[in-house]
Amino acid sequence: MKRYILASTLILLAPAAFACETVSVADITIRNAWSKATIGASRPASFYVEITNNGGTDDALIGIATPAADKPMLHQTVVKDGIASMPHAMSIAVPAGQTMELAPGGYHGMLMDLTAALAEGDRFPVTLTFEKTGEATINVDVLSMRAEGPECSNADQ
Amino acid sequence: MRLDRLRFALWMAVILATIAFTVLQLRADKPPPEMNAASSFAPTFRLADGDGRIRESAEFRGHWLLVFFGFTNCPDVCPTTLSEVAQVMDDLGQEGQQVQPVFISIDPERDRAASMDDYTRAFHSTILGLAGDAAQTRAAAESFRIFYEREPDASAPDAYTMSHSAGLFLVGPDGQWVKQYGYGTPAAEILSDLQSRI
Numbered sequence: 179m180k181r182y183i184l185a186s187t188l189i190l191l192a193p194a195a196f197a198c199e200t201v202s203v204a205d206i207t208i209r210n211a212w213s214k215a216t217i218g219a220s221r222p223a224s225f226y227v228e229i230t231n232n233g234g235t236d237d238a239l240i241g242i243a244t245p246a247a248d249k250p251m252l253h254q255t256v257v258k259d260g261i262a263s264m265p266h267a268m269s270i271a272v273p274a275g276q277t278m279e280l281a282p283g284g285y286h287g288m289l290m291d292l293t294a295a296l297a298e299g300d301r302f303p304v305t306l307t308f309e310k311t312g313e314a315t316i317n318v319d320v321l322s323m324r325a326e327g328p329e330c331s332n333a334d335q
Numbered sequence: 336m337r338l339d340r341l342r343f344a345l346w347m348a349v350i351l352a353t354i355a356f357t358v359l360q361l362r363a364d365k366p367p368p369e370m371n372a373a374s375s376f377a378p379t380f381r382l383a384d385g386d387g388r389i390r391e392s393a394e395f396r397g398h399w400l401l402v403f404f405g406f407t408n409c410p411d412v413c414p415t416t417l418s419e420v421a422q423v424m425d426d427l428g429q430e431g432q433q434v435q436p437v438f439i440s441i442d443p444e445r446d447r448a449a450s451m452d453d454y455t456r457a458f459h460s461t462i463l464g465l466a467g468d469a470a471q472t473r474a475a476a477e478s479f480r481i482f483y484e485r486e487p488d489a490s491a492p493d494a495y496t497m498s499h500s501a502g503l504f505l506v507g508p509d510g511q512w513v514k515q516y517g518y519g520t521p522a523a524e525i526l527s528d529l530q531s532r533i
Binding site: 215217220253255261 | 408411498518
């Protein structure tokens with residue numbers, strides 16, 4: 179019985195097993211990094227994250243790098259008059275004192291030329307480069323293809 | 336006296352803001368230009384499924400069609416919409432048998448090579464993936480009165496990407512166009528609208 183209770187507790191706690199890391203470098207804090215599982219490695223994957231600038235100076239995200247993909251880039255989904263397009267974003271502003279989200283339907287990382295398919299439960303590092311703060315690396319949780327947002331039980335949203 | 340004037344100015348600001356907000360709301364609710372056609376129309380398609388079999392709109396009479404145009408290399412908009420469709424199909428339960436979700440590729444050459452079925456089934460087993468040839472695809476898009484375009488993009492895979500109408504389109508059991516759910520319409524909203532019609 180005890181073992182049963184322990185097992186059920188572990189199952190209930192399973193979502194908390196995601197890395198759900200919070201990484202801080204100087205005034206920049208990044209958290210809730212996630213991606214979606216892919217079918218094979220030929221189609222691009224996405225990368226989403228939340229960035230907070232706790233400082234008094236504006237900063238900007240200017241690039242991403244990861245061993246999971248040869249061509250990671252920043253893009254923005256723009257839906258205008260019902261037409262969706264996805265221009266390349268050279269830089270994403272992270273103004274002083276504000277939180278910027280890379281989320282479905284907005285700014286996102288597009289991971290092209292994946293080195294391997296992403297499976298649910300996988301974890302891979304992404305290094306974000308900021309104009310002023312420099313580099314910060316966070317582990318990204320791969321969620322199901324149908325995930326709509328980060329699945330961090332301890333996420334302070 | 337000065338306080339009265341300030342109060343007056345503030346109230347004016349409130350009124351102006353309310354008017355501006357209302358106008359913006361009304362404009363946001365307005366459907367895109369291609370939907371303004373008052374008369375109803377019957378969108379059609381004739382496209383190959385994953386097995387290479389030609390599927391036609393006419394064979395789905397009696398069913399509600401939930402149609403989305405997209406491409407499988409699309410990392411953000413298309414998975415988001417297909418996830419919503421999958422959620423709607425899960426939540427419809429038995430009533431889902433009267434609804435056929437269809438994903439029509441606007442990038443058919445690349446999508447046929449990469450297997451549409453693996454992609455659509457990863458979201459939901461009921462989603463039918465169709466990818467015709469260039470002329471069939473153009474004809475289907477025109478009959479739905481939607482837009483798509485290939486855009487050169489050096490940063491994208493194979494150096495191009497697609498821009499496309501991102502709505503989800505509902506066709507009735509009689510084959511007539513019913514409505515568009517705009518991009519980002521929550522699954523719960525689509526679900527309750529469908530339930531009220533079925």
